[in-house]
Amino acid sequence: MRAFAELLDRLSLTASRNAKLTLVRDYLRETPDPDRGWALAALTGDLSFDAAKPAFIRKAVEERMDPQLFWWSYDYVGDLAETVALVWPARPGANREPQFSEVVDDLRGATRAEVQRLIEGWLDALQPTGRWALLKLMTGGLRVGLTARLAKRAAADIGATPVDVAEVEEIWHALRPPYEDLFAWLEGRAYRPSSDNPGRFRPAMLAQAIDEAVDFGKLDPADYAAEWKWDGIRVQAVNEGGVRRLYTRTGDDISKSFPDVVGALTAEGVIDGELLVMRDGKVASFADLQQRLNRKTVDAKALANFPAAIRAYDLLAEGPEDTRVLSFAERRRCLEAFVAQEQSPRIDLSPMQPFASWIELAALRAQPPGGDPQIAEGLMLKRWDSIYQAGRPRGPWFKWKRDPMLIDAVLMYAQRGHGKRSSFYSDYTFGVWTTDDAGARVLTPVGKAYFGFTDEELKQIDRFVRDQTIERFGPVRSVTAEPNKGLVFEVAFEGLQRSTRHKSGVAMRFPRINRIRWDKPPGEADEMATLELMLTRMEGR
Amino acid sequence: MIRPQDLLCPKPQGLYCPPGDFYIDPTRPVARAVITHGHADHARAGHGAVLATAETLDIMGERYGAGFAQSMQAAAYGEAVPRDDVEITLVPAGHVLGSAQAVVRWKGLTIVVSGDYKRRRDPTCPPFEPVPCDVFITEATFGLPVFRHPDDKAEIARLLRSVAQFPERSHLVGAYALGKAQRIIRLLREAGWDKAIYVHGALERLNALYEKHGVDLGPLEPATSTKKHDFTGQIIIAPPSATQDRWSRRFPDPVTAFASGWMQVRARARQRGVELPLVISDHADWDELTSTVDELRPGELWITHGREEALARWAELHGIPARPLALVGYEEEDDG
Numbered sequence: 001m002r003a004f005a006e007l008l009d010r011l012s013l014t015a016s017r018n019a020k021l022t023l024v025r026d027y028l029r030e031t032p033d034p035d036r037g038w039a040l041a042a043l044t045g046d047l048s049f050d051a052a053k054p055a056f057i058r059k060a061v062e063e064r065m066d067p068q069l070f071w072w073s074y075d076y077v078g079d080l081a082e083t084v085a086l087v088w089p090a091r092p093g094a095n096r097e098p099q100f101s102e103v104v105d106d107l108r109g110a111t112r113a114e115v116q117r118l119i120e121g122w123l124d125a126l127q128p129t130g131r132w133a134l135l136k137l138m139t140g141g142l143r144v145g146l147t148a149r150l151a152k153r154a155a156a157d158i159g160a161t162p163v164d165v166a167e168v169e170e171i172w173h174a175l176r177p178p179y180e181d182l183f184a185w186l187e188g189r190a191y192r193p194s195s196d197n198p199g200r201f202r203p204a205m206l207a208q209a210i211d212e213a214v215d216f217g218k219l220d221p222a223d224y225a226a227e228w229k230w231d232g233i234r235v236q237a238v239n240e241g242g243v244r245r246l247y248t249r250t251g252d253d254i255s256k257s258f259p260d261v262v263g264a265l266t267a268e269g270v271i272d273g274e275l276l277v278m279r280d281g282k283v284a285s286f287a288d289l290q291q292r293l294n295r296k297t298v299d300a301k302a303l304a305n306f307p308a309a310i311r312a313y314d315l316l317a318e319g320p321e322d323t324r325v326l327s328f329a330e331r332r333r334c335l336e337a338f339v340a341q342e343q344s345p346r347i348d349l350s351p352m353q354p355f356a357s358w359i360e361l362a363a364l365r366a367q368p369p370g371g372d373p374q375i376a377e378g379l380m381l382k383r384w385d386s387i388y389q390a391g392r393p394r395g396p397w398f399k400w401k402r403d404p405m406l407i408d409a410v411l412m413y414a415q416r417g418h419g420k421r422s423s424f425y426s427d428y429t430f431g432v433w434t435t436d437d438a439g440a441r442v443l444t445p446v447g448k449a450y451f452g453f454t455d456e457e458l459k460q461i462d463r464f465v466r467d468q469t470i471e472r473f474g475p476v477r478s479v480t481a482e483p484n485k486g487l488v489f490e491v492a493f494e495g496l497q498r499s500t501r502h503k504s505g506v507a508m509r510f511p512r513i514n515r516i517r518w519d520k521p522p523g524e525a526d527e528m529a530t531l532e533l534m535l536t537r538m539e540g541r
Numbered sequence: 542m543i544r545p546q547d548l549l550c551p552k553p554q555g556l557y558c559p560p561g562d563f564y565i566d567p568t569r570p571v572a573r574a575v576i577t578h579g580h581a582d583h584a585r586a587g588h589g590a591v592l593a594t595a596e597t598l599d600i601m602g603e604r605y606g607a608g609f610a611q612s613m614q615a616a617a618y619g620e621a622v623p624r625d626d627v628e629i630t631l632v633p634a635g636h637v638l639g640s641a642q643a644v645v646r647w648k649g650l651t652i653v654v655s656g657d658y659k660r661r662r663d664p665t666c667p668p669f670e671p672v673p674c675d676v677f678i679t680e681a682t683f684g685l686p687v688f689r690h691p692d693d694k695a696e697i698a699r700l701l702r703s704v705a706q707f708p709e710r711s712h713l714v715g716a717y718a719l720g721k722a723q724r725i726i727r728l729l730r731e732a733g734w735d736k737a738i739y740v741h742g743a744l745e746r747l748n749a750l751y752e753k754h755g756v757d758l759g760p761l762e763p764a765t766s767t768k769k770h771d772f773t774g775q776i777i778i779a780p781p782s783a784t785q786d787r788w789s790r791r792f793p794d795p796v797t798a799f800a801s802g803w804m805q806v807r808a809r810a811r812q813r814g815v816e817l818p819l820v821i822s823d824h825a826d827w828d829e830l831t832s833t834v835d836e837l838r839p840g841e842l843w844i845t846h847g848r849e850e851a852l853a854r855w856a857e858l859h860g861i862p863a864r865p866l867a868l869v870g871y872e873e874e875d876d877g
């Protein structure tokens with residue numbers, strides 16, 4: 001338990017992706033089975049507990065110490081698990097620290113009352129970091145900023161010859177914690193575990209961003225198919241051996257959240273497509289899809305108000321046959337037949353966009369026809385003769401996003417960055433002009449961005465922030481932002497939605513700093529009305 | 542009947558002793574001062590006469606220049622020094638080099654002013670010596686049950702493990718310039734790190750002073766040199782403020798560490814952008830505070846600064862009358 005607690009502790013304060021990989025990889029290398037397997041399951045979200053409620057933890061600690069002293073402590077620290085981990089009185093002569101696998105084993109099959117006694121015994125035996133990790137695990141609050149995919153990447157790296165993470169993902173759903181067979185294979189001690197279990201996830205094929213200046217000169221338009229890149233989330237719908245599942249493109253099982261889509265799968269096969277909210281065959285905005293994505297369970301109302309569907313791009317298996325070895329052209333023919341046979345309003349086909357030249361395609365991208373393409377993210381280009389290959393191979397698939405929307409906004413607040421950037425003010429909140437209740441022209445924050453600039457530009461902005469600070473609130477500074485004095489950013493973003501969580505009422509998708517307008521007086525930055533107009537145009541499509 | 546407050550009482554300048562006419566760690570210039578240790582909030586310049594250990598006088602001379610007071614008197618640990626009717630003895634406090642508790646005796650009454658102290662081993666100074674007393678005056682910087690400082694060897698082991706785990710990065714350790722920095726360096730040496738340790742310019746003079754007083758710090762190199770240094774795989778020690786400063790940009794992708802008792806609380810580490818918090822403190826943690834009070838069982842406990850209310854409550858619950866003095870002017874931030 002101690003090594004795992006140390007790992008969680010470091011992960012919780014580490015920002016860099018590479019550093020996280022190193023930490024997890026080293027832990028998995030150095031920790032014996034089965035502990036490391038349970039740890040990996042906890043990191044990928046395949047193992048979670050709901051063993052302890054906050055009320056129980058508070059009661060247990062208040063039985064052991066003066067409640068007033070506990071309250072002052074809690075008030076100071078602000079986090080229940082962390083406070084209890086620190087204040088829990090050490091018990092000399094308590095049992096030895098439990099192994100992670102013992103915790104898992106003992107919890108299995110224990111009654112509610114036994115669970116509480118077990119947890120109290122472990123808290124007595126553990127060090128503060130161990131207690132913190134245990135409490136985070138027991139309350140289901142394990143948040144250390146690590147995706148399941150990154151944890152699998154780290155596992156793929158543990159052997160003398162690292163394997164591709166796609167190979168781990170392909171078999172993941174056939175594996176059960178504590179994954180002894182997986183580690184044996186990764187360390188070269190055994191063959192790869194079999195992936196032949198029905199309903200499994202197939203690692204997704206991803207596209208490279210196209211480099212307009214370089215790639216088009218080299219590519220023959222006749223070799224490529226084009227289709228819209230729909231603005232939902234990429235999914236894989238599996239119906240195999242009686243098992244029906246819906247996965248995200250990283251292999252997370254989201255079947256429970258989308259029973260309507262899963263229920264629509266009738267023929268055996270595996271579809272690669274885009275998950276969207278669709279009403280009468282018409283795509284709704286991403287915000288509507290979010291209404292479904294953010295819930296763990298679905299009720300009838302959500303199902304009726306936000307009906308989900310799949311727009312199919314590809315077919316990875318048909319009946320028992322693996323079609324990934326076929327060319328895209330062949331797979332497309334199979335897909336068309338497959339979707340036609342499903343005859344469901346919840347599964348439709350992403351239509352091909354015929355074109356003769358890159359110029360013709362560029363015109364389509366710049367001016368999409370009315371209807372759904374208006375809100376597509378851009379175009380996908382797929383080589384007709386390409387097989388379905390996991391990962392992001394260079395050449396067969398390209399994505400060609402639409403040009404981003406742009407506005408000029410004024411820097412209002414800057415916050416210190418993390419890790420490498422902790423000595424810089426690198427996270428920026430920017431605003432546009434609006435009129436307040438008193439009729440004054442004021443700035444209202446509309447978004448945050450922390451990338452899009454070079455290291456050199458970061459230094460310049462950092463200097464501006466330090467020189468123009470008005471007020472400090474912890475790691476945040478407000479800066480001069482007046483019509484004639486301040487800093488203007490040209491902000492690029494991919495989309496715009498109405499939002500009740502933001503004061504301005506709008507939320508940008510993927511905002512970033514496109515250009516720093518040292519030359520522009522803040523007074524000439526955009527107005528809130530400009531964003532309103534963009535919104536109306538998108539909604540009125 | 543002699544009352545303790547006739548011997549020592551709080552004044553705006555600090556703790557005052559009327560029968561001896563002196564202040565202990567006054568925060569403003571006074572005619573006669575007893576200084577427990579060299580941290581800037583306890584040892585200020587501009588007093589008339591100063592009584593302190595030779596090491597503390599040395600530290601003050603280094604910080605403020607030779608003429609920091611009109612006259613200085615050095616007392617050895619354990620040596621009784623008379624001041625009018627009062628007798629003052631300085632005994633080790635285990636906080637930093639030269640740190641002392643001031644034991645004040647008058648007409649059969651003993652008050653111990655512990656200054657800042659800790660109870661665990663420190664390779665750079667002698668350990669705290671408990672002195673039986675009628676009134677024990679304690680600090681309470683870490684006077685909350687959440688502060689349980691772990692074994693410092695284990696914290697240093699975490700630092701060295703990180704150095705081994707990230708050989709392509711440098712490790713930048715924030716440590717208070719007086720005491721903490723030298724203790725970290727000594728602990729690193731004891732853990733077997735014999736490579737050169739790079740130090741920020743602000744630490745150089747105090748490092749030399751520690752060396753002069755017999756604390757062997759091993760090979761040190763300036764981290765400020767203009768020569769193009771590759772700090773990859775190296776450990777650099779700097780004052781806490783410098784690790785967030787533009788100064789730190791010369792190091793390759795540093796792992797920012799900070800050695801302080803405050804690092805016990807994750808939010809504090811996060812706030813400062815610390816990636817590797819090292820919970821190493823020169824102050825007593827909650828267990829040390831309470832066990833010291835329990836060991837001495839003084840007639841009264843007075844609390845100078847920090848989180849007085851929690852320690853006072855603990856003392857009351859254990860049958861020891863406690864009184865917060867709420868002295869102002871003692872920082873609690875960087876010197877943790």
Ligand SMILES: [Zn+2]
Nearest residue numbers: 580636657876
């Ligand atoms: Zn001090």
